[in-house]
Amino acid sequence: MPIRNRRAAALPAKLSRSWLLINAAREADFAPGLASEADSVIFDLEASVPDDGKVAAREAVLRALNGGMTAWVRISPTTSEHWEDDLSALSRAEGLRGVMLAETERPEQVTYTAMRLRAGTPVIALVESALGVENATLIASAPGTFRLAFGTNDFRKDVGVSADPMALAYARSRLVIASRVGGLPGAIDGPTAADADPQQTAEACLVTANMGMTGKLSLNRAQVEHINTGLAPSEDELSWARELIEAHEAGGSIGDGSYLPRLARAQKIASLADSYGLWNA
Numbered sequence: 001m002p003i004r005n006r007r008a009a010a011l012p013a014k015l016s017r018s019w020l021l022i023n024a025a026r027e028a029d030f031a032p033g034l035a036s037e038a039d040s041v042i043f044d045l046e047a048s049v050p051d052d053g054k055v056a057a058r059e060a061v062l063r064a065l066n067g068g069m070t071a072w073v074r075i076s077p078t079t080s081e082h083w084e085d086d087l088s089a090l091s092r093a094e095g096l097r098g099v100m101l102a103e104t105e106r107p108e109q110v111t112y113t114a115m116r117l118r119a120g121t122p123v124i125a126l127v128e129s130a131l132g133v134e135n136a137t138l139i140a141s142a143p144g145t146f147r148l149a150f151g152t153n154d155f156r157k158d159v160g161v162s163a164d165p166m167a168l169a170y171a172r173s174r175l176v177i178a179s180r181v182g183g184l185p186g187a188i189d190g191p192t193a194a195d196a197d198p199q200q201t202a203e204a205c206l207v208t209a210n211m212g213m214t215g216k217l218s219l220n221r222a223q224v225e226h227i228n229t230g231l232a233p234s235e236d237e238l239s240w241a242r243e244l245i246e247a248h249e250a251g252g253s254i255g256d257g258s259y260l261p262r263l264a265r266a267q268k269i270a271s272l273a274d275s276y277g278l279w280n281a
Contacts, residue, residue: 008041013039017228019217058085065095071095074102105132129155187215189207201223205226205229244266
């Protein structure tokens, strides 16, 4: 029986703000995750599951996705012995929305992954290393790539930097620019600590938004509504957009050369707010 919440199910994944990761070895967590306010849910077959639990977790995911549930799945990297088994199982999953490929470093890794799934299955390239960041534009332009995501924790381990936003600014910018060059939706930022409180989550979302990223991974269901709020147009933006659009529709004058760019921005805010159910709230 499908249990995906209607708002999230109707939202295109290119607009998803919150991406909730659920341990694929914890089948009891699937339904609560899918009933949450997360824009997109990812069953995690990779980092959350030890090697000796992969088979059982894979079977649980397949049961869920062939039993009425719909979700994304994070799969093992192409360098792992589990990659082919993950794809073999998911090629038979009716409710698969797409996959997130761990440790993406080269464009062909995305393409090979996409080729082993049903035609048109989107692949999110999770970039987690210096080499992945260096190749971000190539990865974004590869056949099969749907969005880029930033694996902040593994990236920090790879290059030895802190969690300070300044230390991660270059990598975030590279993913944002690569996404634009590749014609992709906005990049997805890495997760805040699972035990982060609402204030810490809001501050992390501000960094995400300021860097130009439009989605964020989450390890905790309690964070998703704060992420949705933090990565949606603010009340001030909504008021500004509404005022400008109403003035335009009433026949307001164009004014200076900044008018049309401002109108375009207002219309984009209105479109996003409408998609998130905020414009007529």
